[in-house]
Amino acid sequence: MADIQTIVVLTGAGISAESGLATFRGPEGLWEGRRVEEICTPEALFADRELVLDFYDQRRRALATVEPNAGHRALAWLDQHWPGELLIVTQNVDDLHERAGAQRVLHMHGELLSALCSACGARGGFAGDMIGGPRCAVCGQDALRPDIVFFGEMPYEMERIEALLTRADLFVSIGTSGAVYPAAGFVQGARQAGADTLELNLEPSAGSHHFHETRIGPASVLVPAWVEELIAEG
Numbered sequence: 001m002a003d004i005q006t007i008v009v010l011t012g013a014g015i016s017a018e019s020g021l022a023t024f025r026g027p028e029g030l031w032e033g034r035r036v037e038e039i040c041t042p043e044a045l046f047a048d049r050e051l052v053l054d055f056y057d058q059r060r061r062a063l064a065t066v067e068p069n070a071g072h073r074a075l076a077w078l079d080q081h082w083p084g085e086l087l088i089v090t091q092n093v094d095d096l097h098e099r100a101g102a103q104r105v106l107h108m109h110g111e112l113l114s115a116l117c118s119a120c121g122a123r124g125g126f127a128g129d130m131i132g133g134p135r136c137a138v139c140g141q142d143a144l145r146p147d148i149v150f151f152g153e154m155p156y157e158m159e160r161i162e163a164l165l166t167r168a169d170l171f172v173s174i175g176t177s178g179a180v181y182p183a184a185g186f187v188q189g190a191r192q193a194g195a196d197t198l199e200l201n202l203e204p205s206a207g208s209h210h211f212h213e214t215r216i217g218p219a220s221v222l223v224p225a226w227v228e229e230l231i232a233e234g
């Protein structure tokens with residue numbers, strides 16, 4: 001693996017779960033008696049805006065209670081030291097990669113710390129609560145929503161991700177279920193284009209058989225070990 005230059009890393013809930021970030025799902029996958037899949041939709045935002053904003057306000061507040069873990073820190077270190085092309089594509093909406101020091105991060109499902117105006121499409125950094133929060137700074141309407149890709153919406157920057165996957169020498173998936181498309185298809189795209197593929201996960205995922213190699217364990221242990229190995233080989 002001496003010829004690796006372009007690396008695409010995909011991260012999912014597994015890496016943030018180790019920082020103690022709750023998924024807000026109870027034992028039956030419910031939040032305040034409702035299925036999360038029914039809250040995080042454009043229809044729910046229209047029908048019950050307060051409920052949807054409250055859900056994300058609570059998740060945004062929870063960010064203050066967690067810290068990046070060794071998995072985030074190892075990826076940030078790699079980002080800072082890798083001389084080739086690298087992109088950390090994350091399905092997570094938290095800011096733990098950034099707080100660990102990573103810069104080449106793409107939030108394909110959006111970010112808790114960003115707001116999107118339903119009226120004019122402006123987006124920008126956001127802190128605090130949206131319930132009782134500010135109006136859009138650009139158009140003045142009371143129409144800010146979380147800048148989050150809801151169920152039924154298209155993930156961000158798919159063209160950029162797919163273009164990079166076709167050039168990747170190495171694709172690494174960390175802490176993802178391998179069950180949610182389109183991210184679940186990244187491994188097949190990268191592999192068809194000739195990349196080596198590696199999965200680091202707490203348990204075998206739905207897509208494990210697509211990878212050249214799967215390592216089972218916590219991200220806080222597996223990611224630092226992999227980064228060390230990668231640097232030693234390079």
Ligand SMILES: [Zn+2]
Nearest residue numbers: 117120136139
């Ligand atoms: Zn606006």
